[in-house]
Amino acid sequence: MKTTIFAISLLFTTFAFQSCLFEEDMAFDKSASERLISALKADNDSLQTASNGWAMEYFATETSPGYTMLVKFDSAGNAIFAGKSELTKNIYTTDTCSYQMIGDAGPVLTFNTFSKILHAFSEPDISGLGLEGDFEFVVMKCTANQIILKGKKRGTTILLNKLAPDIVWPQYFTDLDAMNAVLFAKNAPYLSLNIVNKYSFSNGANHIFNILKDSSDSNTSINAPFIVTRTGIRFYAVRVLDGKSFQTFTLNADKSALVSNENADVKLVGPENLAVYMIGNSNAWKIDPVLLSPKVKLVYDLVVQSCKTKFYSASPTLAVKDVILKLIYVPKDKVFALQLSVIRRSSSIDGEVYLTTSILGNEITMQYNGKGTSIGLGFYDNNAGTTSNKIINGYKEMAAIVSSSFTLSTEAPLNPQNIKFVSKTVADTWFTVSSL
Amino acid sequence: MKINSFILLTFIIVIGFLSSCRKDELADSIFDTSSPARTKFDTWLLENYTDEYNIEFLYKFSDNESDRNYNLIPAELEKSKVLAQIVKHVWLEAYDEVAGIDFTRKYVPKMIHLVGSGAFSGDGTVVLGTAEGGLKVTLYSVNDLKLDIGYLNEYYFHVMHHEFAHILHQTKSYGTDFKRITESGYVGNDWYQYTDPEAQKRGFITAYSQYEPNEDFVETYSMYVTHDQTWWNAALTTSGSAAPLLTKKIETVRAYFQTKWNINIDSIRTVILRRGAEVPTINYLNFK
Numbered sequence: 179m180k181t182t183i184f185a186i187s188l189l190f191t192t193f194a195f196q197s198c199l200f201e202e203d204m205a206f207d208k209s210a211s212e213r214l215i216s217a218l219k220a221d222n223d224s225l226q227t228a229s230n231g232w233a234m235e236y237f238a239t240e241t242s243p244g245y246t247m248l249v250k251f252d253s254a255g256n257a258i259f260a261g262k263s264e265l266t267k268n269i270y271t272t273d274t275c276s277y278q279m280i281g282d283a284g285p286v287l288t289f290n291t292f293s294k295i296l297h298a299f300s301e302p303d304i305s306g307l308g309l310e311g312d313f314e315f316v317v318m319k320c321t322a323n324q325i326i327l328k329g330k331k332r333g334t335t336i337l338l339n340k341l342a343p344d345i346v347w348p349q350y351f352t353d354l355d356a357m358n359a360v361l362f363a364k365n366a367p368y369l370s371l372n373i374v375n376k377y378s379f380s381n382g383a384n385h386i387f388n389i390l391k392d393s394s395d396s397n398t399s400i401n402a403p404f405i406v407t408r409t410g411i412r413f414y415a416v417r418v419l420d421g422k423s424f425q426t427f428t429l430n431a432d433k434s435a436l437v438s439n440e441n442a443d444v445k446l447v448g449p450e451n452l453a454v455y456m457i458g459n460s461n462a463w464k465i466d467p468v469l470l471s472p473k474v475k476l477v478y479d480l481v482v483q484s485c486k487t488k489f490y491s492a493s494p495t496l497a498v499k500d501v502i503l504k505l506i507y508v509p510k511d512k513v514f515a516l517q518l519s520v521i522r523r524s525s526s527i528d529g530e531v532y533l534t535t536s537i538l539g540n541e542i543t544m545q546y547n548g549k550g551t552s553i554g555l556g557f558y559d560n561n562a563g564t565t566s567n568k569i570i571n572g573y574k575e576m577a578a579i580v581s582s583s584f585t586l587s588t589e590a591p592l593n594p595q596n597i598k599f600v601s602k603t604v605a606d607t608w609f610t611v612s613s614l
Numbered sequence: 615m616k617i618n619s620f621i622l623l624t625f626i627i628v629i630g631f632l633s634s635c636r637k638d639e640l641a642d643s644i645f646d647t648s649s650p651a652r653t654k655f656d657t658w659l660l661e662n663y664t665d666e667y668n669i670e671f672l673y674k675f676s677d678n679e680s681d682r683n684y685n686l687i688p689a690e691l692e693k694s695k696v697l698a699q700i701v702k703h704v705w706l707e708a709y710d711e712v713a714g715i716d717f718t719r720k721y722v723p724k725m726i727h728l729v730g731s732g733a734f735s736g737d738g739t740v741v742l743g744t745a746e747g748g749l750k751v752t753l754y755s756v757n758d759l760k761l762d763i764g765y766l767n768e769y770y771f772h773v774m775h776h777e778f779a780h781i782l783h784q785t786k787s788y789g790t791d792f793k794r795i796t797e798s799g800y801v802g803n804d805w806y807q808y809t810d811p812e813a814q815k816r817g818f819i820t821a822y823s824q825y826e827p828n829e830d831f832v833e834t835y836s837m838y839v840t841h842d843q844t845w846w847n848a849a850l851t852t853s854g855s856a857a858p859l860l861t862k863k864i865e866t867v868r869a870y871f872q873t874k875w876n877i878n879i880d881s882i883r884t885v886i887l888r889r890g891a892e893v894p895t896i897n898y899l900n901f902k
Binding site: 209212213215254255275276278282288289290291292297301302304305306307308310313314330349538 | 618626645646651673674675676677684685687688689690691694727730731732734735736738740757
């Protein structure tokens with residue numbers, strides 16, 4: 179009997195515990211499944227609210243350069259992409275694929291049919307890797323104007339920034355190209371950052387800066403991928419140098435610096451000294467046939483006409499195609515040379531006379547020193563040892579023009595592609611050289 | 615007394631069970647149970663794959679259904695539309711024609727997943743297609759699709775017939791005679807060190823046939839039904855003194871299919887080749 183009573187008591191106790199089963203407080207007002215479904219719908223709605231789409235700032239991996247794609251989502255599950263990069267042969271290209279918000283590792287945005295714009299970053303090559311980019315993204319944060327995504331495989335952070343309704347998609351890429359040209363067109367110099375220490379930011383044209391502390395071993399440099407935006411650049415990750423953090427930079431009004439949005443005193447600037455830059459960064463600078471004073475233009479045209487006359491040929495192979503005057507630096511003699519090139523279809527005749535060169539700040543002084551290559555001296559005024567045996571009218575006068583003291587300036591201090599020479603001593607004497 | 619205690623105990627337990635029954639009203643499902651929006655292509659797949667064969671045709675990339683050991687990309691939509699029609703015409707309907715649609719419905723894998731790229735392993739090899747447990751077939755490199763039956767056989771149909779044969783022999787096993795034909799010739803994981811002609815000289819139709827008898831059996835079947843007699847005769851010529859071994863294998867395969875499945879492999883081959891030859895001239899729907 180005791181055993182029976184014990185058993186009955188045990189059973190009642192068990193029922194009592196069972197009755198507590200449904201009285202636990204819920205941490206959330208809805209189940210996990212319901213909350214995920216709600217999140218998927220909300221995110222999908224957000225994607226579609228951008229009537230003109232989104233600018234996707236895409237990094238395939240944390241060590242890859244950034245690319246911009248534009249994407250618009252419609253209610254039928256289509257994602258319309260646009261891109262313009264080396265992956266599209268620098269041609270503005272659009273393509274449509276399907277997209278879906280799925281419940282996976284949280285709310286996941288997947289682009290699940292092929293787009294030649296987006297999936298170019300994910301397509302494996304024979305090594306099995308390719309660019310290793312994601313095409314499925316966990317939605318990390320969703321606000322009215324920005325959605326933060328995280329690559330499902332690589333974990334890279336991808337931004338979707340809402341486009342204003344009046345932005346025209348092809349123009350958006352034109353603006354990016356323009357910014358890229360200002361910052362990184364051919365032979366772009368390294369940029370400098372002066373905080374406590376000085377740092378050089380080189381190889382920007384690859385959109386992965388190589389950052390090196392001044393006077394440090396090159397092995398200590400770090401790579402910092404970034405993306406070009408319409409207003410400047412944005413590094414993939416927040417960077418910290420000398421205690422200053424920075425990530426997003428805006429090109430200032432006079433285009434003399436990229437200024438950090440996070441720390442206004444963090445600025446990336448171009449070469450401090452244009453003459454030094456000319457010597458160090460590019461050894462060939464073409465005298466622009468248009469951007470020069472009328473006085474210099476007269477002499478320039480005389481040189482061109484003389485070359486065409488004296489090297490005239492009816493043969494298409496030997497006919498003069500172009501005449502170019504250049505300033506080139508001769509490192510072994512530490513002088514600039516005034517080079518005259520007569521360009522034919524598949525060859526050229528180059529002659530140089532040397533100019534003793536001295537630099538003081540942003541000023542340069544050059545003086546013809548009677549030396550040069552035999553062809554150059556032949557062009558100048560004597561025939562000794564020349565093969566062309568042709569004096570070029572105006573070449574001597576041009577050598578005299580550049581034999582002066584000049585003040586140098588540029589309209590693009592971050593990436594001086596054109597440098598203006600204004601004579602300090604001779605009136606109405608100025609010309610412009612451009613990087614080759 | 616003991617009986618009374620037992621009755622009392624039983625009564626309490628019954629009351630307890632009854633008390634645990636609550637009258638919960640069935641609420642609406644928290645999940646969206648409405649039919650998804652379907653494109654014309656989706657509807658065609660529903661009617662021609664799902665309803666017809668109980669096959670889910672996944673042309674949209676599914677990470678959960680893919681092999682995460684590889685970097686893969688989705689298939690192009692337009693290529694998927696074409697391939698869906700080719701697979702139905704050349705593979706499913708070939709078996710319908712010879713063995714009846716109920717046979718196809720019963721044994722065919724239940725999922726076909728398309729992948730745009732190849733599965734590159736990094737050592738120079740690439741996976742063209744896989745089948746898992748007779749349930750799922752994954753077709754790779756869809757974005758390079760060509761309307762050429764030689765290409766389609768190499769990339770898709772060889773592996774599909776191969777895997778389908780696995781399903782069949784796993785359902786009804788073949789005899790031990792086959793395994794004994796080249797019993798000492800199997801090389802396991804070293805199969806890739808041989809070329810197909812080298813394998814044929816050893817009495818195997820392909821290099822992979824040398825892996826083990828089951829692979830040999832399905833490779834023999836698959837290569838036979840996806841190639842014409844001229845190709846088979848050339849393989850026999852290449853095999854030289856090993857030709858009788860290959861002939862014995864295909865005769866064993868023929869007997870198996872005839873006796874176990876009532877399928878004449880020459881008949882299925884004729885149908886497969888005829889349908890394959892029709893690939894370039896099929897009037898493909900574009901679903902627009």
